[in-house]
Amino acid sequence: MNTPPDSILLLGIGNLLWADEGFGVRCVEAFNAQWTVPAQVTVLDGGTQGLYLLPYLTAARRLIVFDAIDYGLPPGTLRLVENAEVPRFMGVKKMSLHQTGFQEVLASAELLGQLPEEMLLIGVQPAELDDYGGSLRPQVRARVPEAVALAVERLRAWGVDLQPAAAPSSVLNDDALALAGYEAGRPAPDEAWRMGDLRFHPDAC
């Protein structure tokens, strides 16, 4: 793949079906609704895809990635991590292609000698992960605008010409998965069991 000198990947990763794990995807969704980007920038909902993301990663000179990360900080805390520190913060235990965490995708890009030259991780400390079908918790949701603003600031620092989206631009997701539809369509707790693995919720037994 040709790598133009100014190509940038704006990536959200995580599983939107697991509450705050959806933070990364919701951030790119929010960004995409507010901003129009020039051709050099790819805005991508990476979901839990592992090696499927490799072509996008290796095609980029610069990377901004949103994700929920366990920093051991109070829930809802935003933290930025830069460059060589990024892989260390993205655990192997994460989802994706056969447990290929994003860290492994980064390692694979490095093996190929095609790791982005600059990387910024905008991470949030999640409040709740074990809620299948659930959405962002209030303290995490509240940080989405700030996370998007940080990305905007960094993109501008990189010289990217961002324009506010005239009309709500095309959504990244199927409507049913976009935040509003996803939350509105959730079945009530008495209709469908919501608890995750009970080993992590012994009090629910």
Added chain:
Amino acid sequence: MGVYETQGFRLDNTGKRVVVDPVTRIEGHMRVEVNLDENNVIRNAVSTGTMWRGLEVILKGRDPRDAWAFTERICGVCTGTHALTSVRAVEDALGIDIPENANTIRNLMQLNLYIHDHLVHFYHLHALDWVDVISALKADPKATSQLAQSISSWPKSSPGYFRDIQNRLKKFVESGQLGPFMNGYWGNPAYKLPPEANLMAVTHYLEALDFQKEIVKVHAVFGGKNPHPNWLVGGMPCAINLDGVGAVGAINMERLNLVKSIIDQTKEFIEQVYIPDLLAIASFYKDWLHGGGLASQAMLSYGDIPQRANDYSGANLLLPRGAIINGDLSRIHEVDIKDPEQVQEFVSHSWYKYADETKGLHPWDGVTEPNFVLGKNTKGSKTNIESLDEEGKYSWIKAPRWRGHAMEVGCLPRMVLGYLQPKEYPFIRETIDAVLTQLDVPVQALFSTLGRTAARGIETLYCANLQVEQFDKLMANLKAGDLATANIDKWEPATWPKETKGAGFTEAPRGALGHWIKIKDGKIDNYQAVVPTTWNGSPRDHKGQIGAFEASLLDTPLAKADEPLEILRTLHSFDPCLACSTHVMSPDGQEMTQVKVR
């Protein structure tokens, strides 16, 4: 439990217990416990899925036309396959026929996913069970070049090329950042390849890593976007205009040519790299024929890749359908996923509750009510299980059975079913025979870990050929003037019956996948999925019958009791996927497989 016999296996859990948790290089979270005898041979195996999930909890009450989008998010591997199964289930429920082009495009998407999945599985998840990365550093690049040129005409094979790769690898290893090569049992005596074969395989690991990026571009063309392509109840959401221009809007000749070129390159890579590597590696492990498990006696495939649209009968499927039971290879049983007597799920050893746990439930009547209780011989606590009690409930996976039988699903059953029907599937028969001849092993060798791994390679080659055929078929139909890709006659819920139900099937790369849906007043009333790893990773049932993973581990000797290389090798050969996702990880958190010998 002590000692008992089931399905021709003898189980004995009196020896020392080894716990492997988690099993790495798979999707999701899985744990296995085995008992070893005094010679470190596995005499009992307990496989458990440690995460709970359920589609019904998120889909109930939603629009059935959206279900595919949710199922695509279950995990990062079978995305497209789940979406395809979902739209087929809804189309079945609503009686929707799809256009011929939609069927062909879906086939192309599915075949493409197979090839990608199998290739990535072989090189990036499974090869490291056979290939010692660290040993590759000791290889002589010149001898590696001679080896490579003796087995393939693939041009990248000079001594200088292998020397460069070796240096890159050395640098990577010396940097201490092993990345994907972490968690390996390098130097274990169960690795048999000479350094040169290891270097060749690691080199192709890198080439495959680079090449897999090309394969998935086909999904972006037909699915509109990647990595989550779009699907549509009633067809495919892509318009075609052969005379169009540009990279957006309707699919035009330019993009179809791109697809064609990827398909051709893919076939070349499979023929010149994957298959020769597979044969070369296998030739050093011919004596290691463990891991057959249920394969010789009970196998199931739903079949896939319909030649003509809307005909889901077995005879119309290019990937074979059928069931083998009781080890009788002379009889292929018909499979019907809507028959309540055929596919049933049991929960007597699963963390769920039924009114009567000696009975199984067909997925249309499926119930998912958690019941997390542990057997009385469990060691540890509910939140920290040291070892499980397989006499009690011990897994979040249900136990699906076909007419009461535990079954293996996946590439090996598909290829064996093809082998047994040479008239219908001549390519499969001929290719398997050629592989057996070249390796000089009998046909029974198929029923092993290595056989499963070989079947996956053979299937990849078959799919690469089918991809060419399906593309030609699409082009012929388009050029004949048929451009239809979707049927939206029954798009509006007003046209639907008040209550209806349907079932959709595919063969995911790792095996039989079914979705069962009930629709009421235009909304999803119940949705159940039985996924391939539920079959293979099934716990015991009320009769004590073991599942495919458990059976496959029995009687395998471990070279070292505290390095479960052979266990990983066999489990990986199934390409397990315990889709579940996710717990975030603390910085520096390294999830090395823990092996505890008790």
